[in-house]
Amino acid sequence: MTATNPVDVLQALIRCPSVTPAEGGALDVLEGLLSPLGFRVDRMLAKDEGTPDIENLYARAGSDGPHLMFAGHSDVVPVGAETDWSAGPFSGDVRDGMLYGRGAVDMKGGIACFIAAYARLVEQGKVPKGSVSLLITGDEEGPAVNGTVKLLEWAAERGERWDACLVGEPTNPDTLGDMIKIGRRGSVSGTVTVKGVQGHAAYPHLADNPVRGALSLAKSLMFPAFDTGTENFQPSNLEVTTIDVGNAATNVIPASARFKFNIRFNDVWTADSVNAEIIRRLDAAAVDPELRPDRAAIGYDITWSERPSHVFLTRNNALIASLSGAIETVTGKTPKLSTTGGTSDARFIKDYCPVVEFGLVGQTMHMVDERVAVADLETLTVIYQTFIEQWFAHADA
Numbered sequence: 236m237t238a239t240n241p242v243d244v245l246q247a248l249i250r251c252p253s254v255t256p257a258e259g260g261a262l263d264v265l266e267g268l269l270s271p272l273g274f275r276v277d278r279m280l281a282k283d284e285g286t287p288d289i290e291n292l293y294a295r296a297g298s299d300g301p302h303l304m305f306a307g308h309s310d311v312v313p314v315g316a317e318t319d320w321s322a323g324p325f326s327g328d329v330r331d332g333m334l335y336g337r338g339a340v341d342m343k344g345g346i347a348c349f350i351a352a353y354a355r356l357v358e359q360g361k362v363p364k365g366s367v368s369l370l371i372t373g374d375e376e377g378p379a380v381n382g383t384v385k386l387l388e389w390a391a392e393r394g395e396r397w398d399a400c401l402v403g404e405p406t407n408p409d410t411l412g413d414m415i416k417i418g419r420r421g422s423v424s425g426t427v428t429v430k431g432v433q434g435h436a437a438y439p440h441l442a443d444n445p446v447r448g449a450l451s452l453a454k455s456l457m458f459p460a461f462d463t464g465t466e467n468f469q470p471s472n473l474e475v476t477t478i479d480v481g482n483a484a485t486n487v488i489p490a491s492a493r494f495k496f497n498i499r500f501n502d503v504w505t506a507d508s509v510n511a512e513i514i515r516r517l518d519a520a521a522v523d524p525e526l527r528p529d530r531a532a533i534g535y536d537i538t539w540s541e542r543p544s545h546v547f548l549t550r551n552n553a554l555i556a557s558l559s560g561a562i563e564t565v566t567g568k569t570p571k572l573s574t575t576g577g578t579s580d581a582r583f584i585k586d587y588c589p590v591v592e593f594g595l596v597g598q599t600m601h602m603v604d605e606r607v608a609v610a611d612l613e614t615l616t617v618i619y620q621t622f623i624e625q626w627f628a629h630a631d632a
């Protein structure tokens with residue numbers, strides 16, 4: 236295997252079946268590649284009650300600043316039915332210019348290109364003055380409890396400080412160079428339970444139908460819109476994702492009803508202020524007479540699911556300019572600076588240093604026959620190499 240060749244590196248990584256939480260040999264491959272390139276490699280095992288133990292990797296070359304971090308994950312999502320794949324999901328086969336395998340774009344491909352880029356700098360005698368580190372978690376596609384959060388804490392406790400971070404997740408919708416992610420929306424989920432009074436459907440005045448209350452409350456969260464969007468973000472959006480009553484009888488008014496929702500919110504809000512707005516809307520709708528004339532206020536409970544994801548926007552111009560400039564130099568395209576899509580581990584890294592995301596084309600991620608164009612691997616390697624050189628040139632100035 237040649238570290239300067241992203242195809243070689245990616246094939247070696249894909250052949251490690253590292254479906255979360257399995258390490259699958261992927262970190263061994265990384266350690267074997269990074270040590271000869273001058274990286275000090277640490278493996279960090281993270282444990283938490285009720286979740287599987289996860290192996291993570293942190294590698295650093297250099298000891299002085301400026302310090303650039305590349306972040307990614309070596310775990311992959313399950314392959315589904317292997318027989319649906321046209322080649323083995325862990326084969327790394329190349330056919331008609333495409334390299335196949337789970338993780339090809341999400342995101343072993345991004346890791347392979349970054350390592351190849353750094354290996355070329357070493358080979359060309361252009362090792363940056365400063366430090367480059369790789370923060371690779373094995374728990375991005377799983378519960379994300381024993382991954383990036385703990386690895387960052389562990390490294391920070393050992394005195395690691397970073398000036399900027401590039402996350403190598405697939406960010407391009409159609410072609411390489413389309414899009415950089417410079418922030419992400421926040422995300423909050425919850426469950427609302429509406430209490431009613433059970434009774435006969437023919438005698439509704441003796442009962443209190445919680446379905447009426449649930450519909451009023453759910454509507455209040457979906458309308459009106461939370462905002463109209465901001466300079467860098469699309470409008471916040473709340474979706475009611477399920478309404479459950481579980482009532483099998485048509486002649487019975489049920490005793491309770493509940494619904495779940497998820498909101499993706501922009502930088503008009505914080506997780507706290509969006510929660511407060513949700514409560515304000517529910518309280519207002521609880522006394523709305525439209526579906527429940529002449530009734531007392533709806534009784535409801537709300538529970539918030541998991542930890543909220545906080546919204547963030549990176550404003551570090553040198554970081555964005557280095558990456559954008561590298562993409563323009565190599566592809567001739569001006570990438571869109573976007574905050575669309577779901578959450579990523581960048582939401583944790585942003586607490587330590589400015590972070591941007593750029594990787595491969597995301598079209599086949601998590602799908603059967605996940606694949607990447609061999610030509611894209613070469614192009615991304617050149618982009619990453621150019622980015623590293625430009626970022627250190629900026630940081631030096």
Ligand SMILES: [Zn+2]
Nearest residue numbers: 341342375404
């Ligand atoms: Zn990913």
